[in-house]
């Protein structure tokens with residue numbers, strides 16, 4: 001049956017509507033919300049999975065709103081998949097996902113705080129990666145290799161929107177047309193740059209994408225570490241260019257080992273010359289990494305980790321090497337890998353003392369978790 005009607009029973013972790021085909025198969029649909037009934041059509045296969053698209057919404061969610069951006073929608077820029085739902089409801093959906101994750105993985109949390117919503121749900125983004133073929137500039141439509149041209153992007157902050165406007169005014173530009181494997185080049189830019197410094201196909205150091213929420217992340221670190229003795233040795237892994245290191249250093253810790261892989265962030269980190277901070281260039285995924293960190297910081301009592309989506313891929317050796325650890329601050333941009341890693345901590349005698357989710361990216365299903373782990 002290529003056409004069918006179904007009600008979205010839940011949202012998947014990627015934020016898609018989960019629906020059941022009458023023959024029992026389960027599908028993930030974009031652009032629908034939980035509780036909505038819609039007519040769907042099987043449209044093809046992607047990576048060996050059958051794919052459906054929405055033909056008609058039969059009973060719309062009361063939380064639907066008209067998306068403020070002209071580029072929102074199926075086969076368009078794809079960047080804000082939840083923009084058709086009110087921000088309040090998006091926040092509720094994120095809360096539900098966290099509760100589900102905790103119960104599914106059997107992770108008790110002593111203090112579960114509410115998600116810190118973003119004060120701005122438009123005009124918040126301080127960085128972006130655009131694609132250009134020298135004729136237009138935009139994003140690649142999800143599931144394709146096609147450049148979708150944009151005129152503006154409402155989630156960018158005012159300075160980034162201005163940068164985009166200037167870049168668009170340079171088009172067409174023959175030197176931006178593609179010569180490589182893709183039909184486009186990429187432009188990474190952030191609001192720390194002058195528009196004259198923006199370069200083609202040049203990676204920028206990682207930055208938390210929402211400056212206002214980043215301030216709250218730093219305040220959270222200051223709060224959870226305020227009573228810890230400032231002479232306690234600290235290890236911060238995946239420290240990037242030292243964004244969170246600044247928070248630890250600012251509250252007076254005098255012995256911080258900040259670890260980051262070789263790359264664009266580490267030069268910026270070195271240039272900051274933060275008091276009390278030693279820098280270690282290391283790949284956190286190699287075997288023996290925790291032994292190497294403990295040799296440099298043998299009495300570490302506090303560990304802060306803020307890994308990429310893959311989480312702590314190398315956990316072997318952590319608990320044997322850092323025997324003096326009393327507190328772990330685990331910040332995560334991927335709840336599934338956070339849960340996997342926390343279960344390992346639980347198996348080694350640790351518990352989640354507190355969990356504070358924070359929303360960095362309104363209109364997307366993305367969730368950032370800030371957690372404190374303690375020895376039981």
Ligand SMILES: C[S@@+](CC[C@H](N)C(=O)[O-])C[C@H]1O[C@@H](n2cnc3c(N)ncnc32)[C@H](O)[C@@H]1O
Pocket residue numbers: 206207208238239240241242243244259260261263265282283284285306307308333
């Ligand atoms: C989520 S970012 C956090 C950065 C920093 N805490 C901040 O707030 O800007 C993750 C960082 O881990 C670094 N990273 C990625 N893979 C790594 C690896 N295998 N070893 C060490 N660092 C890595 C990235 O370069 C990036 O700077």
